Amino acid sequence: MSERPTYIKFGEYTEHIPANIPAAVQQATGRFLGLRQMRVSEMPQWEELRQAASNIRLHTLENLDFYLEKLEQNVRAAGGQVHWAADAAQARATVLEIAKEHNVKLAVKVKSMATEEIGLNHALEAAGIQTYETDLGEFIIQLMGTGPSHIIVPAVHLKKEEIAELFTQKLGVEAPPDPVKLTAIARATLREKFLSAEMGVSGGNFLVAETGTLVIVTNEGNGRMCTTMPDLHVAVVGIDKVVPDWETLTVLLKLLARSATGQKLSTYTAFISGPRRAAGENGPKEFHLVLLDNGRSKILQDPVARETLKCIRCGCCLNVCPVYKNVGGFAYGWFISGPVGAIFSPQILGTEAARELPFASSLCGACADVCPVKIPIPKILLHLRRRVVEGDEFAPASAPLMVRAGAKLGTFALGVPWLYRFGTRLLPIFTAPFRKDGWMSSLPAPANLWTKVRPFPAFRANFRQWWAKRTK
Numbered sequence: 001m002s003e004r005p006t007y008i009k010f011g012e013y014t015e016h017i018p019a020n021i022p023a024a025v026q027q028a029t030g031r032f033l034g035l036r037q038m039r040v041s042e043m044p045q046w047e048e049l050r051q052a053a054s055n056i057r058l059h060t061l062e063n064l065d066f067y068l069e070k071l072e073q074n075v076r077a078a079g080g081q082v083h084w085a086a087d088a089a090q091a092r093a094t095v096l097e098i099a100k101e102h103n104v105k106l107a108v109k110v111k112s113m114a115t116e117e118i119g120l121n122h123a124l125e126a127a128g129i130q131t132y133e134t135d136l137g138e139f140i141i142q143l144m145g146t147g148p149s150h151i152i153v154p155a156v157h158l159k160k161e162e163i164a165e166l167f168t169q170k171l172g173v174e175a176p177p178d179p180v181k182l183t184a185i186a187r188a189t190l191r192e193k194f195l196s197a198e199m200g201v202s203g204g205n206f207l208v209a210e211t212g213t214l215v216i217v218t219n220e221g222n223g224r225m226c227t228t229m230p231d232l233h234v235a236v237v238g239i240d241k242v243v244p245d246w247e248t249l250t251v252l253l254k255l256l257a258r259s260a261t262g263q264k265l266s267t268y269t270a271f272i273s274g275p276r277r278a279a280g281e282n283g284p285k286e287f288h289l290v291l292l293d294n295g296r297s298k299i300l301q302d303p304v305a306r307e308t309l310k311c312i313r314c315g316c317c318l319n320v321c322p323v324y325k326n327v328g329g330f331a332y333g334w335f336i337s338g339p340v341g342a343i344f345s346p347q348i349l350g351t352e353a354a355r356e357l358p359f360a361s362s363l364c365g366a367c368a369d370v371c372p373v374k375i376p377i378p379k380i381l382l383h384l385r386r387r388v389v390e391g392d393e394f395a396p397a398s399a400p401l402m403v404r405a406g407a408k409l410g411t412f413a414l415g416v417p418w419l420y421r422f423g424t425r426l427l428p429i430f431t432a433p434f435r436k437d438g439w440m441s442s443l444p445a446p447a448n449l450w451t452k453v454r455p456f457p458a459f460r461a462n463f464r465q466w467w468a469k470r471t472k
């Protein structure tokens with residue numbers, strides 16, 4: 001099981017959510033969704049593309065061993081080196097060893113969810129290697145000392161005034177709250193790092209098995225600087241990112257930027273096949289690919305949850321999620337948030353460590369409706385809820401005894417119509433002392449776990465009573 005380099009513990013999040021998160025997040029996600037909708041309406045074949053992408057991802061996962069071996073052969077044939085990492089600790093150790101062999105003192109990074117997952121920055125810094133995130137959003141949150149609050153726009157929760165204050169404090173410059181000037185400050189700071197870094201670190205959006213090619217999709221151009229200027233490039237990529245060939249890659253690229261930011265194609269799409277081959281060519285002298293498992297092969301064994309691995313990290317499910325838009329990314333406690341985080345984290349970290357997440361959903365299904373690779377997120381959430389409450393062959397039950405007993409009682413009561421009717425008549429009577437203006441803001445234990453955080457709507461007549469009254 002992976003370690004979780006968490007920045008906020010589950011259950012303690014409500015005090016940490018800055019007040020402006022919902023407004024800032026809703027503004028940004030609304031803009032992305034509007035643009036996405038425009039792109040979708042331009043493409044009558046959108047649904048066919050989604051189905052094709054889903055088929056490609058499922059086919060690749062079902063034949064993952066074959067495609068990974070092919071990938072390894074072709075990366076080696078292109079002059080690159082391949083390392084296999086069973087877990088986060090092994091991946092960190094591999095990168096550190098490579099860095100040590102090359103006497104690296106300064107590293108520049110491309111935005112990467114895989115390196116967030118393994119907590120690479122902390123490991124590099126602890127080994128005395130200065131590490132700079134070079135994506136503007138990642139650079140900002142690195143200065144703040146937090147994790148990303150959105151998987152594609154990590155600093156989405158911050159206002160320009162807050163960023164200006166941060167730059168003034170941390171970079172020792174007079175930073176005005178002007179996005180163009182703030183970008184120029186970040187660029188000037190990072191330019192010097194690109195020129196002197198000995199190692200560039202990246203993740204990867206896809207790996208093309210056919211040619212051993214790493215694909216990196218960015219909007220800022222920093223990816224190319226990181227992967228071509230230093231003499232050493234190390235890419236840490238999940239084993240689920242492999243695609244069979246260029247034809248299948250094209251389908252996924254058509255969907256990725258459109259679903260993420262509403263662009264037809266992102267500004268930069270870099271294809272890296274090994275290191276430079278001859279003097280005078282662009283690119284590093286050495287290219288290392290660290291293939292990260294970290295629980296993915298275990299997810300693959302689960303016939304229901306394995307579809308989680310189809311994810312191409314577009315972030316669209318976050319943009320559409322009513323829960324995410326109200327609580328922001330930090331509430332999910334790890335680098336990956338929103339609906340995809342709610343299904344990914346409990347499987348990688350274990351349901352014991354992240355058991356609240358499958359329940360952090362209204363199951364409205366908006367995420368599944370927009371997901372470009374058709375991941376049935378609500379179905380996987382229900383599957384994981386069952387695992388938390390009842391346990392299965394992948395993990396024992398981890399919900400507190402009280403919750404398990406409550407779930408059993410609820411299942412029983414909901415399955416017996418007369419008992420349900422009787423219970424819903426009694427509840428308004430028993431809870432009357434706690435009711436005020438239609439809400440209950442303090443209930444006895446264990447219900448106080450809820451009312452400590454937010455009030456509960458008062459029980460009223462059940463639907464049948466309400467309907468009978470209305471149609472009388």
Ligand code: SF4
Nearest residue numbers: 311312314315317371
């Ligand atoms: S689950 Fe689907 S919508 Fe969400 S990030 Fe992954 S690919 Fe995108």
